[in-house]
Amino acid sequence: MATAAQTKFIRPDGKDKVTGLGRYTADLTMTGMLHACFRYADHAHARIRSIDTAKARALPGVFYVMTDKDVPDVRYGPFVEDRTLFARDVVRYEGEVVAAVAATTPEIAREAAALIDVDYEPLPVVSDVEAALADGAPLVHEGWSGYSASGDVVREGNDASRSTIVKGDVDAALASADAVVKERYVADMSHAVPIEPHAAIAQWQGDRVTVWSSTQVPYIARSGVATTLEIPEGHVRIIVPHLGGGFGGKCEFHYEAHVAALARATDRPVRLVFSRSEEFFAPDHRREGQVIELETGVMNDGTLVARRGRLILDNGAYSADAPFFPQLAAMHAVGPYRIPNVSVDASLAYTNTTPSGSVRAPTAPQACWAVEQHMDSVAASIGMDPVELRRRNILKEGDTTATNQVLEPIGAAETLERAVELIGYGKALPEDEAIGVGCGWWPSFGGPSGAFVKLNGDGSGTIITGAQECGTGAVMALPILVAEELGMRPEDFSILAQDTDAGGWDAGASGSQTTFNNGRAVIEAAREVRAQLLELAEEELEASREDIELVEGAARVKGSPTKSVPITTLADKAQGDRLLLGKGSGSPPPSPDVDASGCTGRLGMETFAAPTFITHAVRVRVDRETGVCRVLEVAASHDCGVILNPVGAEGQVEGGVVMGIGMATLEGSIVGEDGRQRNPHLLDYKLQTSADAPPISIAFVDAPSPYGGPKGSKGTGEPPCVPTPGAIGNAIAQVTGARVHQLPMTPERVWAAAHGVDA
Amino acid sequence: MSHACTLQVNGISYPLELDAGRTLLTVLRGELGLTGAKEGCDDSECGACMVLVDGRPVNSCSYLALQADGREITTVEGLAKGGELHPLQAAFLDEGGVQCGFCTPGMLISAEALLRRNPNPSEDEVRLALGGNLCRCTGYQKIARAVLAAAPGANA
Numbered sequence: 060m061a062t063a064a065q066t067k068f069i070r071p072d073g074k075d076k077v078t079g080l081g082r083y084t085a086d087l088t089m090t091g092m093l094h095a096c097f098r099y100a101d102h103a104h105a106r107i108r109s110i111d112t113a114k115a116r117a118l119p120g121v122f123y124v125m126t127d128k129d130v131p132d133v134r135y136g137p138f139v140e141d142r143t144l145f146a147r148d149v150v151r152y153e154g155e156v157v158a159a160v161a162a163t164t165p166e167i168a169r170e171a172a173a174l175i176d177v178d179y180e181p182l183p184v185v186s187d188v189e190a191a192l193a194d195g196a197p198l199v200h201e202g203w204s205g206y207s208a209s210g211d212v213v214r215e216g217n218d219a220s221r222s223t224i225v226k227g228d229v230d231a232a233l234a235s236a237d238a239v240v241k242e243r244y245v246a247d248m249s250h251a252v253p254i255e256p257h258a259a260i261a262q263w264q265g266d267r268v269t270v271w272s273s274t275q276v277p278y279i280a281r282s283g284v285a286t287t288l289e290i291p292e293g294h295v296r297i298i299v300p301h302l303g304g305g306f307g308g309k310c311e312f313h314y315e316a317h318v319a320a321l322a323r324a325t326d327r328p329v330r331l332v333f334s335r336s337e338e339f340f341a342p343d344h345r346r347e348g349q350v351i352e353l354e355t356g357v358m359n360d361g362t363l364v365a366r367r368g369r370l371i372l373d374n375g376a377y378s379a380d381a382p383f384f385p386q387l388a389a390m391h392a393v394g395p396y397r398i399p400n401v402s403v404d405a406s407l408a409y410t411n412t413t414p415s416g417s418v419r420a421p422t423a424p425q426a427c428w429a430v431e432q433h434m435d436s437v438a439a440s441i442g443m444d445p446v447e448l449r450r451r452n453i454l455k456e457g458d459t460t461a462t463n464q465v466l467e468p469i470g471a472a473e474t475l476e477r478a479v480e481l482i483g484y485g486k487a488l489p490e491d492e493a494i495g496v497g498c499g500w501w502p503s504f505g506g507p508s509g510a511f512v513k514l515n516g517d518g519s520g521t522i523i524t525g526a527q528e529c530g531t532g533a534v535m536a537l538p539i540l541v542a543e544e545l546g547m548r549p550e551d552f553s554i555l556a557q558d559t560d561a562g563g564w565d566a567g568a569s570g571s572q573t574t575f576n577n578g579r580a581v582i583e584a585a586r587e588v589r590a591q592l593l594e595l596a597e598e599e600l601e602a603s604r605e606d607i608e609l610v611e612g613a614a615r616v617k618g619s620p621t622k623s624v625p626i627t628t629l630a631d632k633a634q635g636d637r638l639l640l641g642k643g644s645g646s647p648p649p650s651p652d653v654d655a656s657g658c659t660g661r662l663g664m665e666t667f668a669a670p671t672f673i674t675h676a677v678r679v680r681v682d683r684e685t686g687v688c689r690v691l692e693v694a695a696s697h698d699c700g701v702i703l704n705p706v707g708a709e710g711q712v713e714g715g716v717v718m719g720i721g722m723a724t725l726e727g728s729i730v731g732e733d734g735r736q737r738n739p740h741l742l743d744y745k746l747q748t749s750a751d752a753p754p755i756s757i758a759f760v761d762a763p764s765p766y767g768g769p770k771g772s773k774g775t776g777e778p779p780c781v782p783t784p785g786a787i788g789n790a791i792a793q794v795t796g797a798r799v800h801q802l803p804m805t806p807e808r809v810w811a812a813a814h815g816v817d818a
Numbered sequence: 819m820s821h822a823c824t825l826q827v828n829g830i831s832y833p834l835e836l837d838a839g840r841t842l843l844t845v846l847r848g849e850l851g852l853t854g855a856k857e858g859c860d861d862s863e864c865g866a867c868m869v870l871v872d873g874r875p876v877n878s879c880s881y882l883a884l885q886a887d888g889r890e891i892t893t894v895e896g897l898a899k900g901g902e903l904h905p906l907q908a909a910f911l912d913e914g915g916v917q918c919g920f921c922t923p924g925m926l927i928s929a930e931a932l933l934r935r936n937p938n939p940s941e942d943e944v945r946l947a948l949g950g951n952l953c954r955c956t957g958y959q960k961i962a963r964a965v966l967a968a969a970p971g972a973n974a
Contacts, residue, residue, distance in 0.1 A: 079854020
């Protein structure tokens, strides 16, 4: 039997996808279906004096125009309950929903939305994070102190969540350091940009509603609908058809309740499909801008002795899941290095812009971009090679982190060595080229997760899981794990997923957690079925279960290959009088001990459980005349534990690297002083194309993590986009001799830095 | 005002009455029920809506349906024949070139257009030909590899 890692992986949903027959949410239609369209705020910050919907309601084809007064009086939010489904009294960003229309066609719905008269009193717009935290700044939420919030969130005015990490004595260590480097970096807002825009369809049956949604987190969407419409959670069923990517942009509960409310009000199914432009400004999951100030003390032998950091992250107008970002960003401001004295202070500032939320490795690519460039500046300050500086300080087994977590066996140093070896660090290059290196880390997220495994009478199997496939293949690869437990083939199993009425609770396609947690769940479920099969086989083979193995589709007496019974026979026999059905969830691996007594605003990120380590080395060519930089080649080395599915893991690394190149060089939103995004479309927010993307070579450390997921695996989906921008920044600085302190590092900014002028 | 036209899609003729402003994409996805072509941006940037019109790849979101009257249209649904996957479709699966799958129909159409005019492309030629199709999942490496593997010249 091939082991999991040797199994050639063809995704079970692949044929549906290559033939074009697979349905995504926007591909579905229902009899009698109406189309929804939103009226968004006309100002980034304004008080609503009145809303007149009469003209919109009078338009032929319009069934309903909905505003705040049509839905229950509920505030919601995962950490801070600061928002409502529809704007109430005040609009706080351009994508805030003021009203929703249901009409017979999308065109009529759009026309009606434009006919709604809203009278506003403009309020001062807060669009800059530092201005937001300045004394006397206008409050984005005047009533912030009255909002319900998780008790661990430290809040004050426009600071929606503050976190500190303190270890040792930074002042003393900086005073005694041989060199001190102080720098400031600014990262612009960017976006997840899944190629499928958001879509949702709701249909009621009696007092129960089914919502087909392009969500990464169906169970969280279910809770959101139930909470905001004040109906029992059991009355809400979320089904996700094929999901066209997410990258965090489709995490959290978004618009499922709006379409459900419209469907209830009209007694019709209602569908909402976003345009690309809405995808940029409306959903509360863009990648937040950051201001990052770093000060590091180093000895002449390269020993890092102190790191001070001050970070301000942009929360946007409402708090999605971003309140845990300051602590996470603070961990990244330290990075995967031994630093005995640390003081990092991170805040999350409300502004009148699109709300932030988890986008693939939230906070990390921006913070790491700053830290890894800073590391090269620190190396330069003592005349040391930047790889050598990393080599002397990178975390190893037994080291303690900034929160005094003692590290298990890890492969951080190996990733550094293998990445620089793969790219040929130190080789002679043309004068317009350079190699830059960046290191990073990322935690695994252990948590509950549900799955069932059943064998059918014909010997085939079904995996019923709460996990959500977002494209990575993590759910599609679950049969590999189940088949290995049962001595069957992956293709013997079908997968029933993405239906909250079927599977057990799962956190969804977020936090690189699917294989880590649901992999464990399906293995546990399969082991229950295994025990049931062995019990049946004992009777058939007249042998005790300790002597029976499940291999090649049969139960077989060990050492006596002729004494065997096919699993199909056992399944057929079982169908008559008992079930072959297993369930799994189980406890996540133990969380490592930390001592974060010096920290405030603790929201779980003081612990980096089963951390992944990453080094990317990039070769970049920079045109000094134009500032255009081109990434020519990338070497990526990852310690993400044991690799269970090589094709899937490579796909994550390659995709993450290219997303990181986009972030580094092109992807950033331009926000006007009026709080509006100036480039909310793909014409002016450019993604990398196949012609831009370089060849990528990969080296996995492929060693088991003692506190990892199944077979010693660790999270794999998010880490690949973490260190790429920093590595590219370092290469640019080597070619031009000037560091770019703003992300994205556009040609204008590269040119300006190289020529010593402000961009 | 609507106009009579006949769209020839994947070898089947569809007589239709269409308003002049309708895009080919909305007619394919609406009237004809062919939802393989996707709308990812509506301004010819992402390529998810790509179909072949007389063998040339076009972004159907930005192509009027009436312009296609009398022309031969191929959508992703027309690539597999007699229950057999097209070599490009099989190669995309073998090489791991499919993740979320939303860009896949447009990618396959672009690749098919390339291989029809150049059965033995270099990797650079493949990457240039697919330059109008955005993928956010794969980083393009496995897609490029799939197209090279499916090229008739590579297997000759």
